[in-house]
Amino acid sequence: MRLAQPGVTAEQKAQLKRELYETVKPMYIFQGLTADIVWLPEAVRFFDARVDMLVQDYKSPFFSPRMDVVDRSIYPQATTKPFTLQWPKAKSGRSQ
Amino acid sequence: MNPEYSFNMFPHPLIRHGIQEAQYARDEIGADGVMGYRLAPPCRFMDDYVFFRLASDPSLTQEQIVSELAGLLAEKPENQKQVKEAINTLERFWSSHKVEDLETVDKLFKGVLPEEKSKNLLYVSNGVTFLT
Numbered sequence: 312m313r314l315a316q317p318g319v320t321a322e323q324k325a326q327l328k329r330e331l332y333e334t335v336k337p338m339y340i341f342q343g344l345t346a347d348i349v350w351l352p353e354a355v356r357f358f359d360a361r362v363d364m365l366v367q368d369y370k371s372p373f374f375s376p377r378m379d380v381v382d383r384s385i386y387p388q389a390t391t392k393p394f395t396l397q398w399p400k401a402k403s404g405r406s407q
Numbered sequence: 408m409n410p411e412y413s414f415n416m417f418p419h420p421l422i423r424h425g426i427q428e429a430q431y432a433r434d435e436i437g438a439d440g441v442m443g444y445r446l447a448p449p450c451r452f453m454d455d456y457v458f459f460r461l462a463s464d465p466s467l468t469q470e471q472i473v474s475e476l477a478g479l480l481a482e483k484p485e486n487q488k489q490v491k492e493a494i495n496t497l498e499r500f501w502s503s504h505k506v507e508d509l510e511t512v513d514k515l516f517k518g519v520l521p522e523e524k525s526k527n528l529l530y531v532s533n534g535v536t537f538l539t
Contacts, residue, residue, distance in 0.1 A: 312506050312539055338533045340449050361413070368414035376504050381427060389436045
């Protein structure tokens with residue numbers, strides 16, 4: 312989260328990533344990110360790339376702050392009875 | 408939402424949103440059932456619990472769900488109170504995106520960890536630490 316804040320410099324990002332790597336390393340659940348590659352310099356590079364992807368995900372519209380209430384007024388009325396869609400709309404004089 | 412986003416590995420309870428969707432499916436659509444796409448990293452324990460409880464009973468309130476979750480994550484009553492506060496604050500974080508909220512959650516979970524045995528609590532706490 313701190314990495315995704317505006318105004319974070321490249322040096323601060325590198326420092327935060329180093330701290331994150333050291334924090335995560337002993338954790339059981341993120342071993343796939345830290346321990347799969349045994350050569351440390353390479354492992355850190357892959358970890359950095361994964362963190363960049365996570366930051367990119369976080370900034371995507373899918374994770375933008377959510378509205379508490381979703382406006383469903385544009386949704387069609389739900390029905391269990393089948394009906395024929397009028398789309399595209401039939402031109403005048405032409406039967407569907 | 409694309410369930411394959413790597414970001415989805417983190418604790419993301421979506422309680423209010425889940426309640427709304429469950430009640431919409433029950434009241435507006437009249438659905439007989441719902442289907443969830445479940446990814447299973449251990450730190451998503453809360454997310455899965457919220458979804459499956461609401462799928463089984465859409466009338467549950469946030470208070471009820473959070474109380475049940477806190478009871479599963481922490482054994483001691485005094486710690487359950489702190490875990491409930493952490494879950495509610497985490498829920499608020501996903502609406503506010505305020506770093507302070509997330510830091511509060513991290514402290515609350517870490518505060519009860521030494522006295523609790525639940526691995527799920529440890530994984531959720533680790534997930535929040537990573538997210539912070």
